[in-house]
Amino acid sequence: MEFFTLMFIGMIYELIIILISAILLILILKRYQIKKHRLTLILFFIFLNLTLAIIFSWLSKLIVLYSQINYLEDNTLPDPGTPFAWIMFRIIEFRISFVFVSIGTILSYILKVRVFDQGYKPYERNLIFSFGIFTILYAFFVFIRGFLFLDVLAFLFVSILMIIVYIPFLFRCFNAYTSVEKRTYQIAFISLAIMSLSFVLIFIMFLIDRVLILLGDPGFTVFYFAAWAFSIIGIVSAYLGYIRPRS
Incomplete structure (x- = not known):
């Protein structure tokens, strides 16, 4: 199958994911409007940023x-150096998507602190906020057209940020699940654990997809499609297990 055909299929698939995400965001916002639960609002903005990341990924394919x-299709043509070209290059190289994923991940750290009412640990807070800001600035400004290594680093930095936020969140939720007896709380904690695991798996799936491309695959492997599917799994899990029963 030709690359552009695969890209078209990927674009349609992402559009479906965006529509599902939009429906879930509306449901979450309605729950917040009913109960005004602050953690629901934080989750809404986490999922909103993830959805925006998918939208810009979809937009990159559309472009x-x-x-x-x-000049977007042919790297041998000169960069016009205009603001429009600046933003176009960052869209098609997924840098804007990385920014929204990073923002959502930082918000997830805030959610973890609020869920467990533990307060901020200064070293942990400084690490995550500093690295998160660095990742966002890198995604925006450290870019050389056609220099794949810089794009790989951008992907790596986002992946590291997600790991240092979601892996501890996952284990904390699982420990809370095993330590409480009330069924409602168990469901809430396990749903957040599934959300955390799903979000980590998004980038693991993309990483495998990238490796296969480097090995000669045309791209848009089953791992690519699995990646965005995990985003829906994560949002649905949090909505059904945490937001809907508790908010």
Whole structure:
């Protein structure tokens, strides 16, 4: 199957994921409007940022397939150096998506602190906020057209940020699940654990997809499609297990 055909299929798939995410966001916002639960609002903004990341990933494919902007298709053509070109390059190289994923991950750390009412540990807070800001700034500004290594580093930094936030969140939720007896709390904690695991798996799936591309695969492997599916699993899990019963 040709690369552009695969990209078109990927674009349609991401559009479906976006529509599902939008429906879930509306449901979450309605729950917040009813109960005004602050943690629900934080979850809403986490999922909103993830959805925006998917939207810009979808937009990158739309631009590549239909924009007919020559310098985006041919790296041998000079960079116009305009603000429009600046933002276009960052969209098609997924840098904008990385920014929204990073923001959502930082918000997830805030959620973890609020859920367990533990207060901020200064070293942990400084590490996550500093590295998160670094990751966002890197995604925006450290970019050389056609220099794949810098894009790999951007992907790596986002992955590290997600791991240092979601892995501890996952274990903390699982420990809380095993330590409480009330069924409602057990469901709430396990749903957040599933959410955390799902979000980590998003980037693991993308990593495997990237490795297969480097090994000669045309891309858009089953791992690519699994990645965004995990985003829906994470949102649905949090909504059904935590937001809907508790908020």
